[in-house]
Amino acid sequence: MQTKRTIFPNMWLPYGLLAPQLAITLVFFIWPALQAVKSSFEREDPFGFKTTFIWFANYSKLLADPMYLNALWRTLIFAVLVTVIAMGVSLVLAVAVNRLLRSGRVYTTLLVWPYAVAPVVAGILWWFMFNPSIGILSYVLGQMGVTWNHRVNADQAMILIVLAASWKQISYNFLFFVAGLQSVPASLSEAAAIDGAGPFKRFWTIVVPLLSPTTFFLLIVNINYAMFDTFGVVDATTSGGPAQSTNILVYKVYADGFLGLNIGSSAAQSVLLMLIVIVLTVVQFRFVERRVQY
Amino acid sequence: MVRHSFAAGLAALTVALSSSIALAQTEVTWWHAMGGELGTKLEEIAAGFNASQSDYVVTPVFKGSYAETLTAAIAAFRANEQPAIVQVFEVGTGTMMAAKGAVYPVYQLMADNNQPWDPAGFLAPVTGYYSDTDGNILSMPFNSSTPIMYYNKDVFEAAGLDREVAPKTWAEVEEFSKKIVESGAASCGFTSGWVSWIQTENLSAIHDLPYGTLQNGFGGLATEFTFNGETQARHWDNLAKWSKEGLFRYGGPAGGADAPPLFYTGDCAIYMNSSASRAGVIANAAGFEVGFAPLPYYDDVIAEPKNSIIGGATLWVLNGKSAEEYAGAAAFFTYLSQPQVQADWHQFTGYLPITNAAFELGQSQGYYEANPGSDIAIEQITRGTPSDNSKGIRFGNLTQARDVIDQEFEAVLAGSKTGQEGVDAAVARGNEILREFEAANQ
Numbered sequence: 001m002q003t004k005r006t007i008f009p010n011m012w013l014p015y016g017l018l019a020p021q022l023a024i025t026l027v028f029f030i031w032p033a034l035q036a037v038k039s040s041f042e043r044e045d046p047f048g049f050k051t052t053f054i055w056f057a058n059y060s061k062l063l064a065d066p067m068y069l070n071a072l073w074r075t076l077i078f079a080v081l082v083t084v085i086a087m088g089v090s091l092v093l094a095v096a097v098n099r100l101l102r103s104g105r106v107y108t109t110l111l112v113w114p115y116a117v118a119p120v121v122a123g124i125l126w127w128f129m130f131n132p133s134i135g136i137l138s139y140v141l142g143q144m145g146v147t148w149n150h151r152v153n154a155d156q157a158m159i160l161i162v163l164a165a166s167w168k169q170i171s172y173n174f175l176f177f178v179a180g181l182q183s184v185p186a187s188l189s190e191a192a193a194i195d196g197a198g199p200f201k202r203f204w205t206i207v208v209p210l211l212s213p214t215t216f217f218l219l220i221v222n223i224n225y226a227m228f229d230t231f232g233v234v235d236a237t238t239s240g241g242p243a244q245s246t247n248i249l250v251y252k253v254y255a256d257g258f259l260g261l262n263i264g265s266s267a268a269q270s271v272l273l274m275l276i277v278i279v280l281t282v283v284q285f286r287f288v289e290r291r292v293q294y
Numbered sequence: 295m296v297r298h299s300f301a302a303g304l305a306a307l308t309v310a311l312s313s314s315i316a317l318a319q320t321e322v323t324w325w326h327a328m329g330g331e332l333g334t335k336l337e338e339i340a341a342g343f344n345a346s347q348s349d350y351v352v353t354p355v356f357k358g359s360y361a362e363t364l365t366a367a368i369a370a371f372r373a374n375e376q377p378a379i380v381q382v383f384e385v386g387t388g389t390m391m392a393a394k395g396a397v398y399p400v401y402q403l404m405a406d407n408n409q410p411w412d413p414a415g416f417l418a419p420v421t422g423y424y425s426d427t428d429g430n431i432l433s434m435p436f437n438s439s440t441p442i443m444y445y446n447k448d449v450f451e452a453a454g455l456d457r458e459v460a461p462k463t464w465a466e467v468e469e470f471s472k473k474i475v476e477s478g479a480a481s482c483g484f485t486s487g488w489v490s491w492i493q494t495e496n497l498s499a500i501h502d503l504p505y506g507t508l509q510n511g512f513g514g515l516a517t518e519f520t521f522n523g524e525t526q527a528r529h530w531d532n533l534a535k536w537s538k539e540g541l542f543r544y545g546g547p548a549g550g551a552d553a554p555p556l557f558y559t560g561d562c563a564i565y566m567n568s569s570a571s572r573a574g575v576i577a578n579a580a581g582f583e584v585g586f587a588p589l590p591y592y593d594d595v596i597a598e599p600k601n602s603i604i605g606g607a608t609l610w611v612l613n614g615k616s617a618e619e620y621a622g623a624a625a626f627f628t629y630l631s632q633p634q635v636q637a638d639w640h641q642f643t644g645y646l647p648i649t650n651a652a653f654e655l656g657q658s659q660g661y662y663e664a665n666p667g668s669d670i671a672i673e674q675i676t677r678g679t680p681s682d683n684s685k686g687i688r689f690g691n692l693t694q695a696r697d698v699i700d701q702e703f704e705a706v707l708a709g710s711k712t713g714q715e716g717v718d719a720a721v722a723r724g725n726e727i728l729r730e731f732e733a734a735n736q
Contacts, residue, residue: 045734047393048372133543133552133561151546152537152707241547242704258365260694261389262730 033274039267046261058268067244068252068269074158075248079226081162086169086222087215093170094177095203108178115171119229123236126164130237150238154245157238161246164237165230173218180214181207212292220284227277249273322352322622323377327363327607328437329356331573335642343629350622352379359549360385360607361693367612371396376612378619379626381436383607384423388511388690390610391432392735398611398620400627401430407624415631415649419601419675423686424608433608434627437645439570440602440675441492443589446480448582449563453479460564460587464532467564467590471541474563483541484564485557487550489703490696491605492566492589493529494521499603499684500589501525501596510687515732517689519724522717525595530706531713544707547700554578568605569671572644586667588674600684602674606645637661646671690731695724 008014040058044051062068097107114122129137130148138148150157184207192202231250234240240247240255247255253273257266328336333356340352357363360383367380382390390397404411413421413431420438425431447457453474461467471483486492498505498521508517536542543562545553550567557565558578565575566589575584591599609630611623629635636652639645641661647653653672656662662669678684689695699720706716 043734045393046368046389047396049393049395050734131552133556133559149544151544151552152704154708239547241701243701243708243710255697258369259361260691260697261365261368262691262694 036267036270036274039263040271041264042267043264046263054264058264059272062265062268062272067247070244071247071249071252074245075227075250078158078162078165078230078246078248079223082165082169082226082230083219083222085162085166086225087173087218089166090170090173091177094174094181097174097178098181108175111174112171114167115175117168119168119232120236122168123164123233126160126167126233127237130160150242152242154242157242157246160237161230161234161248164233165226168233169222169225173222176214176218177211180211184210209293216284216288216292219288220281223280223284224277227273249276319349319351320616320618320622322350322379322619322626324352324354324379324381324609324626325357325363325367325377326354326381327357327360327383328381331577332437332570332643335573335639339630339635339639342635343626346629347625350625352622352626361548364389364693371612371614374614376614378615378623379609379611381607382433382610384438384605384686385692385696387424387433387608388688388692388731391426391688392515392690392731396613397432398613399426399430399432400434400609400611401432403611403620403624404627407621409624409628415651417646417648417650417653417676419680419686420604420646420648423604423688433610434630435648436607436609436630437570437639437643438604438606438608438648439568439645440604440671441488441496441566441589442569442670442674443587444557444565444567444571444575445585445587446557446560446563446579446582447585449474449480449560450585453477453563457583458585460585461590462587463593464529464590465593468532468536468541471536471564475540480560480563481540482543482556482562483536484566485543485545485550485553485562486565487545487553487567487571488548488605489533489544489550490548490699493533493703494526494699495687496589496602497529498523498526499601499686500591500599502600502681502683504683505687506689509682510685511689512685515690515728515735517728519689519695519721519728522714522721525592527713527717529592529713530703530716533703534706534709534713537707538709544704547704548696569644569646570606572668573642584667586670588670598678601677601680603684603686604646604675641665641668644668644671646675689728690735691727694727698723698727 041053041055042051043054043057093111097104097111100107117125127135129135130150132138132149132151135148141148148156150160188206188210189202192206197205228250230248231254234246234248234251235254238246240251249269250273253266253269256262256269260266324340326333326336337354340354344351355377357366360381363380364382364386367376367382370376401411401413413425413429416431416435417438420435421431423438424433424435443460445460450459450470451457453470454477455470455473461470467484474480474483495505497503503521503523503525504510505521506517506519508514511517533542537544543552543556545551545556553565553567554571554574556562557575560582565571572586588599589602609627611620631649633649633651633655636648637655637659640647640652641656647656702711702716702720702723705711705719706713711719
């Protein structure tokens, strides 16, 4: 099988072709990451006049802070909820659209629209609908006997950011699921149908395994999305409140660093966040990927 | 062909000449945080200065909220892209004062540029806030405010209350709110912006209670918060209780973005916020008549309430710009302190008159008689003799400390903490922030 391998005589060509990509990775990813690691060992005044090296003080302070540990726990809940809801809903939508022959394209276009909305705009949208004093949905809920005030009620605030963050991601997942579903050969399902398998049986034993590469890819993308990309949504809807109940890790990095000007602690938090995501991704590839059939 | 290129050359020369004329005007960038009605007025002031002379052009740039403007200025300073003038809210004063290398003190700027500068001409409660220990003013007072109470006279009448009498004490606020809610005149009694500033900092000052050690932070960096007294705890408990009873509605953290619409729509009858909300209140309260009154107090804690303390912002000049830009900034500050300019800004916005001359001008114009209630803020901030507890507060990283206060207050509001537990936790967490600031600025 290895006989077809081509060997290029030029030693430098592959490096030359890779160089632009490597340069971009270095300048925009590796270098800032190293800067963050460096800052996480320092204490600095906001204007940057004086920097003191303080070893692990930023880390030890964080890990001893119950607020930080709370934020960790909240982030976990948030990430799981967003991933499950965003993937679940989009799978249902994708299956529904996949069955339509004529109007499938129209639905696909409509369902992809929310992805074009910037996270902050999406956040403002939900903030506006659920605003306790002027929101239309909080008014409707009030009419139904539910007092909606995410300014005071921590659970409602969490529901709000989960909804806003999931809504934003459903389009993306939907596109991949539709593509995945369309690559499932119809002949397999037909054969199973002839053998007497019902729709659920066919979906579970044929479609789900064949979708597993897509699902696995989306799982990683969605967890990363929930961990890193949702800060705009949180900022616009709840700003981490009330009483820090929606202060997820990525928002805390932003709030402490950019609003609180505590760069050292913020850098330490982003390093920890980076580590958590690296560990999560490695775990996924080692254990979840085994169940994926390509 | 020759004619054609000659014409083109002439055109190019004209363009070059006119652009060199434009270059002769030094541009002075001014970052600010005034949106809405206030922003429009601020741009008018800059335009007024630009029209008054031909050497400088002041360019105002809106940078978002106060916190965002401060953060943007600091980030810009680190990148050497800072504006010449930046508006910093009073909460950022400690941070700016500690940043000695970043700031060009105003008294020095005015002296270096031979501009008139008389500290005695400014309103004392304002300048005390922004002076160093030697009494030199470090930033240009621009928009200082103090919280007052607005109320809906029509709702008061509908609830069977006297439309001209505002509640004086917190007991009356509770009593009036009950009447208002029970009679159905409005769905809530009162709301408030800025819980940290109004219901904690000003509450402490009015009741002559210390907010922190070392004269509320004026005495140095080694200060600690002490606002976890009985009265503050009781007040938070009361607010939580009133919130449950539907008498008080929380407007949200920091400035309280939900509070103004609650008042404008007539949902809440009473609204406590900065005197500078006046412009917005007048613009938005179209359907009802607004009354103005000083902040309430607990009459069993203090018989004669002390003065309230200021909020708002001053203009800081940042280091690292050219001498021409500083000359422009100094000329602009002279323009800004003129009584006409100040009185106009104060009367339109509800901010305090920054200079005594501006206040006197308003009096001689008959402005305060024609607009009842417009002098409430000045009267409230200048009443009595200021004590160490009511002179003001100055702490580093106060923005973060205020966030902590909002968070703990929300916990009290949700019922997961008592008022005392809330203020105790806020003090403990706030002190950690102060130690962090002290360590970074020693």
